[in-house]
Amino acid sequence: xxxxxxxxxxxxxxxxxxxxxxxxxxxxxxxxxxxxxxxxxxxxxxxxxxxxxxxxxxxxxxxxxxxxxxxxxxxxxxxxxxxxxxxxxxxxxxxxxxxxxxxxxxxxxxxxxxxxxxxxxxxxxxxxxxxxxxxxxxxxx
Numbered sequence: 001x002x003x004x005x006x007x008x009x010x011x012x013x014x015x016x017x018x019x020x021x022x023x024x025x026x027x028x029x030x031x032x033x034x035x036x037x038x039x040x041x042x043x044x045x046x047x048x049x050x051x052x053x054x055x056x057x058x059x060x061x062x063x064x065x066x067x068x069x070x071x072x073x074x075x076x077x078x079x080x081x082x083x084x085x086x087x088x089x090x091x092x093x094x095x096x097x098x099x100x101x102x103x104x105x106x107x108x109x110x111x112x113x114x115x116x117x118x119x120x121x122x123x124x125x126x127x128x129x130x131x132x133x134x135x136x137x138x139x140x141x
Contacts, residue, residue, distance in 0.1 A: 003062050006138075007078040011054060011085065014131050020044050025120070033057070034085070057085065064089040070101065079114075079139035086131065087117060111136040 015033035021043040024030045029039040032050030035057055045053070061084040065077060072080070084092055092098050097113035114136035118128040 001066075001072065001074065001077055003058055003081050004074055004078055007081060008055070008058065010078075010134060011058060011082060012051075014082070014086075014127070014134075015054070017047070017050050019047065019050060061085040061089070065092075068093075068098070075138045075141040076101075079135040082131065082135050082138075083114070083117070086128075107140050110139065114139070 012033060017033050018031060021029050021031045021039050021041055024034075024036075028036050029041060029043070030036050031039045031043055031045055031053070033054040035050075035053035058081060061081045062077070065072075065080045065084055068080075070076075070080075080092070083097075095113070097110065097116075100110050100113050114132045115129075118124050118132055120128065
């Protein structure tokens with residue numbers, strides 16, 4: 001199974017695109033839709049390359065999610081790949097969210113766990129609220 005075109009388009013919306021390198025909130029040089037590998041100050045890319053980087057980065061998150069050994073629907077794969085793309089596989093592996101998924105907990109419990117991941121710097125971030133809501137719904141869609 002592979003992530004869907006629905007996810008690809010949603011990731012573009014969530015991440016936003018910048019064709020010139022910039023430093024993210026953590027000071028990491030970033031370009032395109034959140035791509036960081038090999039990015040340096042002054043780098044510029046085309047829209048085509050931004051889309052290719054996004055596909056590569058999604059494929060890496062997909063590989064990590066599939067490596068968890070879960071039996072997933074398309075919606076579940078898309079939701080978890082979006083989550084891992086944003087917070088990283090290590091944080092998912094240590095999360096109550098993953099434990100609840102493995103335990104087969106009820107939908108409302110799993111959705112509540114997605115919705116816990118909306119903070120940055122101790123503040124609720126509207127973009128993360130929107131993203132987690134989409135992930136929670138997509139997981140069961």
